[in-house]
Amino acid sequence: MMRTLRRILIIVAVIVVVFPYSWVVISSIKSQAALSDPSRLIFRPTLVNWEAVIDGGILGSAATSIVVGVVTVVIALLAGTLAAYSISKWRTGGDQTRFTVLLSEMMPPAVLVIPLFYLALNAGVRDTLAAVIPAHLTFVVPVVTWFMIGFFDAVPDELEEQARVDGYGRVQAFFKVVLPQVYPGLGAAAIFAFILSWNDLFYALILAGGNTRTLPVAIASFNTFRGVELGTMSAAILISVVPVVIASFFVQRRLIQGLSGGGVKG
Amino acid sequence: MAGLRLEQLTKRYGSKDVVASIDLDIEEGQFTVLVGPSGCGKTTSLRMIAGLVEPTSGRIIIGDRDVTDLEPKDRDIAMVFQNYALYPHLSVRDNISFGLRARKKDKAEIAERVAYAADLLNVEELLDRKPGELSGGQQQRVAIGRAIVREPSVFLFDEPLSNLDAKLRVEMRTELLRLQRALGTTVVYVTHDQEEAMALADELVVMNAGTIQQRGGPQEIYDHPANTFVATFIGSPAMNLVDGSVDDGTYSGGGLRLADVDAVAGPVTLGVRPEHIHPVGDLTDEEATEPFTALVDVIEPLGATAVLSLRIDDRTLRAVVDSRWLTGLAEETTSEFVFDRSRLRFFPR
Numbered sequence: 001m002m003r004t005l006r007r008i009l010i011i012v013a014v015i016v017v018v019f020p021y022s023w024v025v026i027s028s029i030k031s032q033a034a035l036s037d038p039s040r041l042i043f044r045p046t047l048v049n050w051e052a053v054i055d056g057g058i059l060g061s062a063a064t065s066i067v068v069g070v071v072t073v074v075i076a077l078l079a080g081t082l083a084a085y086s087i088s089k090w091r092t093g094g095d096q097t098r099f100t101v102l103l104s105e106m107m108p109p110a111v112l113v114i115p116l117f118y119l120a121l122n123a124g125v126r127d128t129l130a131a132v133i134p135a136h137l138t139f140v141v142p143v144v145t146w147f148m149i150g151f152f153d154a155v156p157d158e159l160e161e162q163a164r165v166d167g168y169g170r171v172q173a174f175f176k177v178v179l180p181q182v183y184p185g186l187g188a189a190a191i192f193a194f195i196l197s198w199n200d201l202f203y204a205l206i207l208a209g210g211n212t213r214t215l216p217v218a219i220a221s222f223n224t225f226r227g228v229e230l231g232t233m234s235a236a237i238l239i240s241v242v243p244v245v246i247a248s249f250f251v252q253r254r255l256i257q258g259l260s261g262g263g264v265k266g
Numbered sequence: 267m268a269g270l271r272l273e274q275l276t277k278r279y280g281s282k283d284v285v286a287s288i289d290l291d292i293e294e295g296q297f298t299v300l301v302g303p304s305g306c307g308k309t310t311s312l313r314m315i316a317g318l319v320e321p322t323s324g325r326i327i328i329g330d331r332d333v334t335d336l337e338p339k340d341r342d343i344a345m346v347f348q349n350y351a352l353y354p355h356l357s358v359r360d361n362i363s364f365g366l367r368a369r370k371k372d373k374a375e376i377a378e379r380v381a382y383a384a385d386l387l388n389v390e391e392l393l394d395r396k397p398g399e400l401s402g403g404q405q406q407r408v409a410i411g412r413a414i415v416r417e418p419s420v421f422l423f424d425e426p427l428s429n430l431d432a433k434l435r436v437e438m439r440t441e442l443l444r445l446q447r448a449l450g451t452t453v454v455y456v457t458h459d460q461e462e463a464m465a466l467a468d469e470l471v472v473m474n475a476g477t478i479q480q481r482g483g484p485q486e487i488y489d490h491p492a493n494t495f496v497a498t499f500i501g502s503p504a505m506n507l508v509d510g511s512v513d514d515g516t517y518s519g520g521g522l523r524l525a526d527v528d529a530v531a532g533p534v535t536l537g538v539r540p541e542h543i544h545p546v547g548d549l550t551d552e553e554a555t556e557p558f559t560a561l562v563d564v565i566e567p568l569g570a571t572a573v574l575s576l577r578i579d580d581r582t583l584r585a586v587v588d589s590r591w592l593t594g595l596a597e598e599t600t601s602e603f604v605f606d607r608s609r610l611r612f613f614p615r
């Protein structure tokens with residue numbers, strides 16, 4: 001009984017997830033004419049949408065997104081890991097800090113975007129990546145911190161103490177002994193942080209929507225005054241979504257562990 | 267190798283002195299065991315010696331160096347934790363050699379010392395495994411190996427055997443003792459298990475509530491406990507305590523009357539170990555006190571001996587008697603017993 005129910009649930013879940021993806025894949029290889037009749041299942045596949053989207057400079061936008069993502073991840077990992085260590089092991093800021101780090105996630109981006117916009121304007125970096133990256137850090141650093149706290153919690157204090165007795169100072173003990181224990185978490189956090197940055201439309205659109213476009217901004221621009229170019233948009237969406245799906249697949253277990261604050265043991 | 271001295275060592279958490287001004291002088295090469303009930307400050311003391319907890323006040327001297335303000339790495343100590351604290355990401359070999367590599371010893375020397383320790387502890391076959399692939403006993407050996415190769419002045423052990431099963435615990439205990447005798451290194455060992463403490467200690471330090479209650483050889487402490495806390499904490503079954511008073515050389519209390527006792531007059535607590543209660547006839551009149559009658563409540567045979575629960579009035583005394591006396595005893599019947607006169611202890615109240 002339970003098993004049948006579970007099977008049905010899984011099948012439903014699979015359909016819910018797979019159906020939109022298949023729809024997008026099919027749309028990306030349909031001609032404009034075929035797209036106008038969604039019920040048509042028999043059609044001649046075409047690559048015009050893919051050609052159009054690539055000619056339209058989507059790869060350049062993807063590269064921009066990668067640069068933003070990588071720089072954001074590197075900074076967020078450095079800051080977030082050290083913060084998480086300090087919160088986990090030294091109870092920095094008291095026992096509540098671990099929860100309050102997430103408070104900033106609840107702030108609507110609209111609240112932050114105006115000050116960030118003025119900052120970028122005054123610093124003369126509007127419409128450049130130097131405006132987008134700090135904006136991304138505002139929501140990526142807290143998540144990475146939250147994520148890593150759980151992993152540091154799982155490292156016994158004695159390990160670090162043993163290293164200190166064995167001949168290392170605090171800093172070396174951290175790098176030689178504590179950090180290696182959280183490498184899996186660090187890897188998952190990096191991918192998760194990258195996806196968060198990769199998916200952001202709001203900040204990227206407002207702070208750098210002109211000449212410097214990230215991938216989501218480029219995709220949004222397919223919604224033109226002539227109407228939605230569904231075919232090309234589908235192709236672009238796939239370019240943006242596939243890396244996320246692949247990455248999530250490889251880190252899913254660590255991801256769950258990290259997001260639950262280390263509550264689920266891997 | 268070196269001795270160790272603690273001078274008025276104190277650790278205060280909040281307003282509570284978890285370790286309250288302890289003085290301790292540990293001779294070079296001795297196996298010293300800190301023993302006491304849970305929460306009495308044993309671990310805190312040990313961690314202060316290691317440098318992992320900063321004392322509120324007091325000094326720690328290792329050899330002739332005052333190490334109070336030194337980092338753990340500069341104290342020339344090695345420590346074995348209760349959970350072994352093996353580095354999960356390193357092989358057994360790299361775990362054992364970790365401290366030597368941290369101190370930049372040369373490769374040949376490291377290899378030699380690791381081989382020596384691995385041989386001593388019988389872990390040669392395990393050198394290339396990860397800690398996660400070892401049993402508890404094997405992890406324990408590796409942790410000890412990692413301490414040994416360092417050749418420190420002092421070994422610190424915090425309940426290193428308590429995660430092992432009972433049989434292995436006794437085996438490792440013997441092995442630890444053999445190892446310490448072979449190396450001759452000063453050891454400070456913490457446990458809450460009084461039997462383990464007795465078995466291992468050259469010098470026993472009994473602690474309670476952050477203070478040292480008594481220190482001395484294990485037999486000396488067993489025979490001459492300084493107070494009722496030590497009397498009941500060391501030894502199993504625990505020493506029987508009966509409140510009473512001494513007047514004119516006669517003890518009376520708890521339904522007992524004992525003439526010609528060696529105690530000063532006033533309120534006292536009589537202490538008698540279970541094995542010093544005998545059935546009448548087991549001792550000569552010289553050795554024995556005057557007999558008393560008790561109800562045999564429960565008999566627990568242990569093979570060579572048996573534990574008896576004896577009731578006098580509403581008080582229970584525990585006795586350990588040779589099992590040859592069991593034929594003459596039955597539960598729920600009364601019988602006559604005596605104390606071994608020379609073994610009675612009187613604690614002033």
Ligand SMILES: Nc1ncnc2c1ncn2[C@@H]1O[C@H](COP(=O)(O)OP(=O)(O)OP(=O)(O)O)[C@@H](O)[C@H]1O
Nearest residue numbers: 279284302303304305306307308309310311457458
């Ligand atoms: N960091 C700390 N902050 C506050 N109190 C502490 C801290 N560490 C230890 N204590 C308290 O100090 C007391 C002694 O602790 P300690 O760990 O030394 O006991 P122990 O003798 O080793 O006991 P056990 O046999 O249970 O290991 C305990 O009451 C404990 O709660």
Ligand SMILES: [Mg+2]
Nearest residue numbers: 308309310424
């Ligand atoms: Mg302890």
